[in-house]
Amino acid sequence: MTxxxxxxxxxxxxxxxxxxxxxxxxxxxxxxxxxxxxxAISIHLEAKTAYLGIVLHELGANVAxxxxxxxxxxEDVVEALKSYGLNVHAERTLDETAYWKNIEKILETNPNIIxxxxxxxxxxxxxxxxxxxxxxxxxxxxxxxxxxxYKSLFRENKLPVPVILINDSYxxxxxxxxxxxxxxTWDAITRSxxxxxxGKTVVVGGYGWCGKxxxxxxxxxxxxxxxxxxxxxxxxxxxxDGFNVMTMDRAAAFGDFFVTATGDIxxxxxxxxxxxxxxxxxxxxGHFDVEVSVKDLEEIATxxxxxxxxxxxxxxxxxxxxxxxxxxxxxxxxxxxxxxxEIMDLSFSLQLEGAKYIKxxxxxxxxxxxPVPYEVDEKIAKIKLKTIGVEIDTLTQKQKDYLNDWR
Numbered sequence: 243m244t245x246x247x248x249x250x251x252x253x254x255x256x257x258x259x260x261x262x263x264x265x266x267x268x269x270x271x272x273x274x275x276x277x278x279x280x281x282a283i284s285i286h287l288e289a290k291t292a293y294l295g296i297v298l299h300e301l302g303a304n305v306a307x308x309x310x311x312x313x314x315x316x317e318d319v320v321e322a323l324k325s326y327g328l329n330v331h332a333e334r335t336l337d338e339t340a341y342w343k344n345i346e347k348i349l350e351t352n353p354n355i356i357x358x359x360x361x362x363x364x365x366x367x368x369x370x371x372x373x374x375x376x377x378x379x380x381x382x383x384x385x386x387x388x389x390x391x392y393k394s395l396f397r398e399n400k401l402p403v404p405v406i407l408i409n410d411s412y413x414x415x416x417x418x419x420x421x422x423x424x425x426x427t428w429d430a431i432t433r434s435x436x437x438x439x440x441g442k443t444v445v446v447g448g449y450g451w452c453g454k455x456x457x458x459x460x461x462x463x464x465x466x467x468x469x470x471x472x473x474x475x476x477x478x479x480x481x482x483d484g485f486n487v488m489t490m491d492r493a494a495a496f497g498d499f500f501v502t503a504t505g506d507i508x509x510x511x512x513x514x515x516x517x518x519x520x521x522x523x524x525x526x527x528g529h530f531d532v533e534v535s536v537k538d539l540e541e542i543a544t545x546x547x548x549x550x551x552x553x554x555x556x557x558x559x560x561x562x563x564x565x566x567x568x569x570x571x572x573x574x575x576x577x578x579x580x581x582x583x584e585i586m587d588l589s590f591s592l593q594l595e596g597a598k599y600i601k602x603x604x605x606x607x608x609x610x611x612x613p614v615p616y617e618v619d620e621k622i623a624k625i626k627l628k629t630i631g632v633e634i635d636t637l638t639q640k641q642k643d644y645l646n647d648w649r
Contacts, residue, residue: 249322252289253296260293260587261629262622266594267297275598277302280377282353284345284363285384285593286314286575287332290586292323294357294593299328306351308332310359311529312341313568314575336569342366352377354604355597360529361388368395368402379604381405382596384589386419386450387505387529389611396611404607406596408589411613413622415451418589422581423574424455427501427527428463430578434552434567435523440464445497447490448504449476452527456501457485468493470509490514499523501573502533512538520562525573536570552577591622 243251257264281298285291287309299305306329309315315334323330331347333340345366352374358364364381367374380403383389389409395401408414432439444460445468446453457467457480469480470490477487490510494517502509505528515538526533540546543556554566568576580586595618600607613619627634637645 245318245321246325249289249292249316249318249320250325252316252319253292253322256289256293256583256586259583260290260590261584262587262591262625263294263297263594265625265629266591267300270301270598274302275601278304279355279601280304280306280351280353281355281357281597282348282351282363283307283357284310284348285357285359286310286572286580287319287323288314288316288575288580289319290580290583290590292319292326294590295323295328296326297594298597299326304351305329306331306348306353308344308348308363309334309341310362311572311575312336312338313571314580346370349374354379355600356381357384357593357597358382358388359384361391364388364405365391365395368400372402375402378403380600380607382408382593382600384408384414384593385529386452390505392611396609401609401611404600404604404609405611406600407611407613408592408596411592412616412619413626414589414592418581418585419451420455420458422455422585422589423452423503423527424457424459425585426574426578426581427456427503427525428459430574430576431499431501431523431525431567434550434573434577435565436550437523439499442466442498443468443496444499444501445470445490445493447500447502447509447533448528449473449480450503452503454483456503456527457483460499460501461485465499468496491517494518497522499525500534501525501527503527504533505529507532508535509533511535512542515539515542515556515558515564516560518562518564522564523567524564524570525567526570527573529572531570531572534566534570536566539564539566539570588622588626591625592618595622 281303295305295307309332315332320332331344356364389407392405444465446457447470449469449471460467468486471477494514524534545557549555567573
């Protein structure tokens with residue numbers, strides 16, 4: 243099977259299961275709301291992202307697309323996307339220069355709307371190509387890390403256009419971050435290692451929505467779960483959810499699996515590696531490869547070798563070994579296929595609606611950062627229920643009046 247054939251099969255599979263996105267495509271097919279609009283996408287480039295690009299293209303957009311992580315791009319999907327008429331510049335590579343070159347190629351299209359994941363595309367445009375900002379109406383940001391970066395720009399008064407925080411929208415973080423990350427992280431870890439999770443000790447770094455999902459799924463697989471946190475409120479929440487909470491320094495000696503999900507640097511460092519059990523498995527579920535300090539691991543290891551696809555064994559000076567998955571990059575996409583299709587159906591439907599909102603309102607939007615309007619969240623939620631055949635109650639006018647009456 244050629245890459246083209248393989249990529250098309252993957253795209254056709256997700257198309258069958260992305261029912262909310264298909265509903266929106268049919269809803270907007272006649273009006274073509276993105277007719278003539280330049281849309282640039284930098285999101286992990288696998289089949290689900292590809293289908294988002296195809297839908298936008300079918301709704302009139304000129305779509306230029308790349309990956310948001312050099313090792314999460316699937317080359318067969320890239321090959322297939324070219325046959326759908328999209329402008330594609332992406333490759334699976336360890337060459338950081340090639341990754342940034344592809345980002346710049348996408349920006350050559352002078353995008354009106356950017357759909358970003360991690361903020362690399364938007365921030366590159368803002369910092370390196372300010373002359374192109376006259377074409378840009380707004381940005382939709384997919385993930386926690388990117389949201390933090392755009393918020394930082396906004397605080398410093400360096401944000402030139404409005405940013406819709408897809409990640410902070412209810413129909414994204416309640417499902418994508420928790421159920422998507424929870425399932426896909428363990429899919430990737432178990433696929434890569436072929437090891438049992440039941441009866442093992444799992445250390446989860448961070449108890450945000452992604453960490454909650456990872457911990458919940460680990461518990462469901464039969465693991466004993468330890469949470470490390472810096473936020474006292476989240477630490478209390480983890481305890482109430484039935485997990486042990488301690489410092490990473492202490493947890494290092496107990497873990498069989500370590501999974502980071504913080505968005506910050508140096509969560510697991512050389513001091514921790516040297517305290518770990520022989521055979522401990524290290525995985526990162528955060529956007530960038532900075533949470534498990536690969537630099538520290540490279541520095542102290544006496545040797546390393548690939549022992550399975552996407553699994554590297556590092557021999558430590560104390561004679562023990564630890565196993566790093568996906569080179570410390572986003573494990574669910576480097577060693578797996580990312581979030582389940584139905585989960586990304588919700589997130590990418592929000593991306594489409596966010597882009598449509600920017601297109602229709604860009605001439606009156608102020609520079610700001612905010613989730614999608616609540617009505618958009620509610621719209622996606624209603625469509626989701628419709629596509630799975632679920633009906634819910636509605637309030638009567640009498641009930642509404644009661645809830646709104648101070649008496």
